[in-house]
Amino acid sequence: MPLTTSPTTQTVAVLTGTADLQLQRRTRPSPAAGEVLVKIHTVGICGSDTAYFHGTASYAINAPFILGHEASGSIAELGDGVRGLAPGTPVALTPSLSCGKCEQCISGFDNLCQHTRYLGSAAVTPHRDGALQEYLVVPATHVLPLPKGFTLAEGALLEPMAVALHAARKAPVAGKLVLIVGGGAIGQLTAVAARTLGAASVTVTDVSAHRASTAVQHGADYALTENELRAGFARGSYYDVVFDASGHPAGVELALQSARPGTGRVVLVGNLPAGVGIPHKYITQAETWVTSTLRFAGGLAPALDFLTEHQLDISWLVEQTIPFHRIVEVFQPPNAGDSPLKVHVQLTN
Structure with a gap:
């Protein structure tokens, strides 16, 4: 069952070690200047998430951290100085946080930035927590407003599409x-x-x-x-x-x-x-x-533009959606047949 909620805390899914994923209560974060607080709606599960869970990832887990980088939600709160966004705006989250100053970033290869901190990644120390939590603070520059008619479930597919x-x-x-x-x-x-x-x-x-x-x-x-x-x-x-x-x-x-x-x-x-x-x-x-290839360059906007320009529907990719309190089930072997192409974890209705 979901953990008890309160206005100042939230539920998070913490990977503490191989095959040890726990739902915990933590303090709900608040956005600083230039940041936004996103109420997470949907998180897609990637092969890298399952690799971390099963201990086969390229990077060792040195401390407990939160998985999830294919995410969407809605703006819950604005930090000081944020313009052009409003509470309630549906958004997809751009998971890569590069430095913006190195040769690779300036040349348009921000995905190759040596200082990138990716959501839900143990590639850096300290590890960067991901989106399997009810609320997440990110830079305002790292949310992409979704057009009318584009669902939050589709928004969570923009990262793999990119x-x-x-x-x-x-x-x-x-x-x-x-x-x-x-x-x-x-x-x-x-x-x-x-x-x-x-x-x-x-x-x-x-x-x-x-x-x-x-x-x-x-x-x-x-x-x-x-x-x-x-x-x-x-x-x-x-x-x-x-x-x-x-x-x-x-x-x-x-x-x-x-x-x-x-x-x-x-x-x-x-x-x-x-x-x-x-x-x-x-x-x-x-x-x-x-x-x-390494992930993608230029954020999620090229993927969104590609889908809308060509009127492509990729929602069929999601073959299973489960509620947040059943998150551990995602990482268990299927009872029979193939595992779903894409599993979405739904954090809010």
Whole structure:
């Protein structure tokens, strides 16, 4: 059951160690000058959140902290000097807080800022608490007002959409044969982005038949198994641009093998487990151009503009929504079948 509420405290979900997520009461924060207090409505669960929970993340948890970086809510309170926002305004939260002064930030690569503090991340010390709490203070510059008709649940999808769009724009996809390895949330959205950006065809491969077929239902042209892909290699069937969204060593290997020798491009989007290398022999044997992405640059506005300009609906990605007091259930293995593509935790009605 939800913990007892009061005007000055709030419920937060604290990860104290591997597989130890606790609902606790803490003091409700107040915004300082230039900040806003956001009443959190929806938080999407990402693969990085589950990696922290299961102890497989690249960064060690050195102190208890709060997960969650795919978030939306409404403005609850304004700090001194904040203009252009009003209490009650629905917003999405931009999770990356970069310095704004370094060479990378000035050059438009704020996602590569060495001083970035990301919501719900243990990559920095002290860790930066995330959005799995009823109220969160953020800089006023890091909320994006949502247009009329755009739901808060959709607002919480802007962060993964931004990741996918950043990836799809990393290599020229217009008129190209595109393959996406991995049909999870980011793979699904990368397929949507590639198709919208003019790919000649989009193929998705995943070990899950459900995820592969879901991609076809929402814009991909083909769904192939690994065996079907490999059978195509013997016929000279390769891809111009390949995205690995699996975050799995076997997925990366398949992506590298699927790129057209001599001209193929591979974009690594998924996060590999710590200590895992890349099978470079497939790169050298085909002289493949390989790059990677880190989150996204330029905030969430490009993703929102992309969705509204092309009138894209990505709400189908959310296959489960649970209330905040059942948050621990999100990290348990599914009883049967595939885990949901995207789980949303709803903190308020």
